[in-house]
Amino acid sequence: MRRLDVPAQRLGFTDLQKAKALSMLEKTLTSGHLSAGPWVAELEERIGVESRGAEVVAVSNATTGMFLSLQGLGVTGASVLVPTNTTMATFSAVIAAGCRPVLVDCAPGSLTPGLNEYREAAVDDVGAIVAVHVGGYPSRELHDVAAWARMSGYAVVEDAAHAHGLWTGDDVGVGDVAVYSLYATKVMTAGEGGLVITANSSLAAHVRSARNHGKGASDATPREIVGFNGRMGETAAAIALVSLDDLSENIAARLERAGWYDDLLAGQDDTQYAATAGNGYKYVVSSVHARGEIRSFFSNRGVALAGEVFPLPLHLQPAVGIANDFPNADAVCRNHYCLPIFPSLTRPEAEYVASVALEYLGERERLLVRT
Numbered sequence: 001m002r003r004l005d006v007p008a009q010r011l012g013f014t015d016l017q018k019a020k021a022l023s024m025l026e027k028t029l030t031s032g033h034l035s036a037g038p039w040v041a042e043l044e045e046r047i048g049v050e051s052r053g054a055e056v057v058a059v060s061n062a063t064t065g066m067f068l069s070l071q072g073l074g075v076t077g078a079s080v081l082v083p084t085n086t087t088m089a090t091f092s093a094v095i096a097a098g099c100r101p102v103l104v105d106c107a108p109g110s111l112t113p114g115l116n117e118y119r120e121a122a123v124d125d126v127g128a129i130v131a132v133h134v135g136g137y138p139s140r141e142l143h144d145v146a147a148w149a150r151m152s153g154y155a156v157v158e159d160a161a162h163a164h165g166l167w168t169g170d171d172v173g174v175g176d177v178a179v180y181s182l183y184a185t186k187v188m189t190a191g192e193g194g195l196v197i198t199a200n201s202s203l204a205a206h207v208r209s210a211r212n213h214g215k216g217a218s219d220a221t222p223r224e225i226v227g228f229n230g231r232m233g234e235t236a237a238a239i240a241l242v243s244l245d246d247l248s249e250n251i252a253a254r255l256e257r258a259g260w261y262d263d264l265l266a267g268q269d270d271t272q273y274a275a276t277a278g279n280g281y282k283y284v285v286s287s288v289h290a291r292g293e294i295r296s297f298f299s300n301r302g303v304a305l306a307g308e309v310f311p312l313p314l315h316l317q318p319a320v321g322i323a324n325d326f327p328n329a330d331a332v333c334r335n336h337y338c339l340p341i342f343p344s345l346t347r348p349e350a351e352y353v354a355s356v357a358l359e360y361l362g363e364r365e366r367l368l369v370r371t
């Protein structure tokens, strides 16, 4: 097959998107209303409608959104169960909220913990659990996990940084609050930004005030809480709105490409890959081979693999300082790679990427594809 150069992502906006964004920015610059203005309000309103009427609070980023949510749930000082297979941001939010993170292993062969793993990790003073929708795949057994957490009196915070669009679905948004990231590389972006989505109106009111240093009705209103600066700017909100306009098409295109990979790699695995379950943010391939070797095999053939979810679990991060034995997370972190997947990936590019994967397997013996 003819060699192609395939990037890990193509992030640029289309001409139509750029024109829309520029005309919105023109209005913002003319009004001089650069923060917490009409674009932020429109973003919150539109996502609220899409998420079955839940309340939406736009914030500066997902890390701050999770921190302010945990603060609002009143769990400061308590232990919080956190999957070890996540990024540092999840951990930082828990620390910022004054909680004690207790790490949880993945379920065997899975990117996230299931009910058993959360139960086994529970300690006496748990105030909340965090579930992470890794790579845009709904966290495993979340309905059961949330039911157990509620029975036990624990709040459920969903790190939905990767799960855009699933706010209308059934497997995300089952906890007390779900927090999305609008960082530059995400399925929906503002450059920097976050969305806190909750059906709990007192929690929404807390985050709304806390994102603006605990401000109430006016500057002069005495402050009831110590908040933070978690505001979203108008430029970010305008870009997010443009990105939201194309979100359904974006996700449909990603899932179509995941389906291409499924077909092109079919028969190589003994576990089916459930592409339609997520939003196509990542296409995760589980492989028993060393990732460094795989990355160079692909890059020598012009294919840049996407970032892993995740390359190193929290318990192996020196900054975390919680050394523990989490064999399932170790295995999943070490033994996977992510194929390039984005809406403008062409069919010939996907065929070429799959041919490289198959060539690799021809030299190796086995590929397992699973979530």
Ligand SMILES: Cc1ncc(COP(=O)(O)O)c(C=O)c1O
Pocket: 060, 061, 062, 063, 064, 086, 087, 089, 090, 132, 159, 161, 162, 180, 181, 182, 183, 193, 194
């Ligand atoms: C799983 C996960 N949680 C949280 C975050 C933090 O998001 P933000 O950069 O918007 O704070 C990220 C960012 O990449 C993420 O991947």
